[in-house]
Amino acid sequence: MKNVGFIGWRGMVGSILIQRMLKKKDFDNINAIFFTTSQYGKSTSNFNIKNKHKKLENAYDFKKLFELDIIITCQGSKYTDKVYFKLRKIGWNGYWIDASSNLRTLNDSVIVLDPINLKYIQQKLNMGVKTFVGGNCTVSLMLMALGGLFKNNLIDWLYVSTYQAASGAGAKFMKELILQIQYISKNIPNLAYNSSYNILDIEQKISKQMYSSSFPKNYFHIPLINNLIPWIDKKMNNNGQTKEEWKGQFETNKILNTNKIIPIDGVCVRIATLRSHSQSFTIKLNKNLSIDNLTQIINSHNKWVKIIPNNFDDTINFLTPAFVSGKLDIVVGRIKKINIDKNCFSIFSVGDQLLWGASEPLRRMLKLLI
Ligand code: HSE
Numbered sequence: 001m002k003n004v005g006f007i008g009w010r011g012m013v014g015s016i017l018i019q020r021m022l023k024k025k026d027f028d029n030i031n032a033i034f035f036t037t038s039q040y041g042k043s044t045s046n047f048n049i050k051n052k053h054k055k056l057e058n059a060y061d062f063k064k065l066f067e068l069d070i071i072i073t074c075q076g077s078k079y080t081d082k083v084y085f086k087l088r089k090i091g092w093n094g095y096w097i098d099a100s101s102n103l104r105t106l107n108d109s110v111i112v113l114d115p116i117n118l119k120y121i122q123q124k125l126n127m128g129v130k131t132f133v134g135g136n137c138t139v140s141l142m143l144m145a146l147g148g149l150f151k152n153n154l155i156d157w158l159y160v161s162t163y164q165a166a167s168g169a170g171a172k173f174m175k176e177l178i179l180q181i182q183y184i185s186k187n188i189p190n191l192a193y194n195s196s197y198n199i200l201d202i203e204q205k206i207s208k209q210m211y212s213s214s215f216p217k218n219y220f221h222i223p224l225i226n227n228l229i230p231w232i233d234k235k236m237n238n239n240g241q242t243k244e245e246w247k248g249q250f251e252t253n254k255i256l257n258t259n260k261i262i263p264i265d266g267v268c269v270r271i272a273t274l275r276s277h278s279q280s281f282t283i284k285l286n287k288n289l290s291i292d293n294l295t296q297i298i299n300s301h302n303k304w305v306k307i308i309p310n311n312f313d314d315t316i317n318f319l320t321p322a323f324v325s326g327k328l329d330i331v332v333g334r335i336k337k338i339n340i341d342k343n344c345f346s347i348f349s350v351g352d353q354l355l356w357g358a359s360e361p362l363r364r365m366l367k368l369l370i
Contacts, residue, residue: 002370004030005068007037007059008075012171013099017074017359022049026363029370033068035059037075059083066092072366074099074359084131097365098133099358104251111135111255112365115302116143116150120257121368132365136244137357138162138268139251141277144330144356145349148301149283149294150256156284156343160248160266163278164232165321167353172219174274179216180225184209220270229270244268276321277357278350280334285343294345295335304356308333324350328360 008014021027027049034044040058057064059079065071065087073079077100084096084103096103103109109131110117110124121132134140142160149155166177187209191202209215210223217223233243249264256262271278289297299307306329308319317323319333334348351357 001029001031002069003033003067004070004072004366004370005033005035005057005065007035007071007073007079008099009034010036011074011076012167012174013354013358014074016354017072017363018049020355020359020363021366024363024367026367026370030070033057033064035064037079062087062090066090068094070095070097070366070369072097072362074362076100077102093130095369096131097362097369098131099362101133101136101247103131103133104135104254106131109133111251113140113143113255113361114364114368115304116147117255117257120255121365125368134358134361134365135251135255136247137168137353138164138244138277138279139247139255140361141330141349141351141353141357142248142279142281143252143255144302144304144351145279145332146281146283146298146347147305148297148299149285150252150262151301152297154285154287154289154297155262156286157263158284159282160264161280162232162244162266162268163271163273163280163321164244164268165271165273165275165277165353166224167275168232168277168357169219169270176216176219177224177272177274180220180223180272183214183216184225224270224272227272230267232268232270241265242268273321275325275353276350277353278321278348281345281347281349282338283345283347284341285345288342291335291337291345298332298335298347302330304328304330306331307335310334310336319348319350321350324352326355327352328355330356 009018034056036056037059040056042056080098080100080102104111108129110121110129112132113135166174188205191197231242236243236246245266245268248266252264253261299305308314308331315333319331324331330351332349336346338344338346
């Protein structure tokens with residue numbers, strides 16, 4: 001059995017990875033060793049995983065790491081930067097599977113999303129590639145939703161507006177969004193129930209509260225509740241894109257291993273949702289397809305795509321983050337031709353940022369290796 005080291009398994013993405021692995025009985029076929037950056041030496045007896053080592057190991061113990069066949073880390077970019085290059089330098093030749101973004105740009109890394117690029121992954125495995133990285137969440141969710149169009153080489157270009165949940169920024173941000181909700185509801189008690197209050201007065205009170213000095217905004221810097229933030233990640237030195245927007249074209253083309261770059265751009269926006277990411281695509285196809293034809297191509301690509309009929313009831317019930325959170329479904333709806341060009345469609349899609357957007361591609365990569 002392969003020795004597999006788990007790092008960052010207690011965080012949000014890591015714990016969902018473990019939950020999914022338990023559900024799919026993936027631990028039955030590996031020798032699991034759990035690492036920690038802070039609590040090594042402690043016992044692992046409080047969790048119920050077969051074939052695991054009894055003690056937590058030090059995630060910076062290079063001797064211990066060197067003994068592993070596979071490392072899977074959800075610890076974040078800082079850990080990867082500190083450990084990955086040094087470990088490779090001292091001759092470790094195992095498989096490194098990473099949830100963080102830093103290694104995605106390496107020439108000899110593969111961004112993994114096997115329902116999209118299984119053949120490419122296998123080709124690279126045969127060539128001896130040992131570094132596999134999960135993609136950016138919106139990129140992975142977009143490819144899962146529109147895989148059929150990419151597979152059939154139908155896309156000329158794609159423009160996306162995202163509606164990204166707090167989970168994409170991390171657990172602390174999710175907590176802060178909840179604190180912001182609490183702050184508003186505590187400080188504006190029951191006003192909405194009181195018919196003597198004018199709605200505009202209540203709105204004014206809330207707006208005032210949002211800018212009070214005690215409002216919880218350590219991480220977002222501003223209130224996300226009753227608001228949105230049309231900026232994610234740092235500024236790139238190109239045409240005004242943020243890094244999140246830049247990843248759209250770079251990572252998609254790397255995952256697809258395209259010969260000719262498919263142009264992709266968009267605006268990435270953080271909204272006051274806890275967990276799942278939504279995206280609105282404008283797509284220029286190189287063919288004039290009917291809506292039925294296009295829907296069929298999208299629907300038949302993978303079993304997780306669920307087409308939501310373009311009507312009010314289905315859309316409000318199923319094409320939402322609230323419906324998708326905790327599920328592997330990739331819901332795709334609002335499919336329509338746009339007035340501007342007969343080859344242009346608009347499509348709306350939602351997927352769970354923590355599942356297909358983060359942990360599931362890593363779990364499946366590990367499964368491929370074992
Ligand atoms: N960068 C994404 C976000 C996380 O901020 O939502 C998914 O990779």
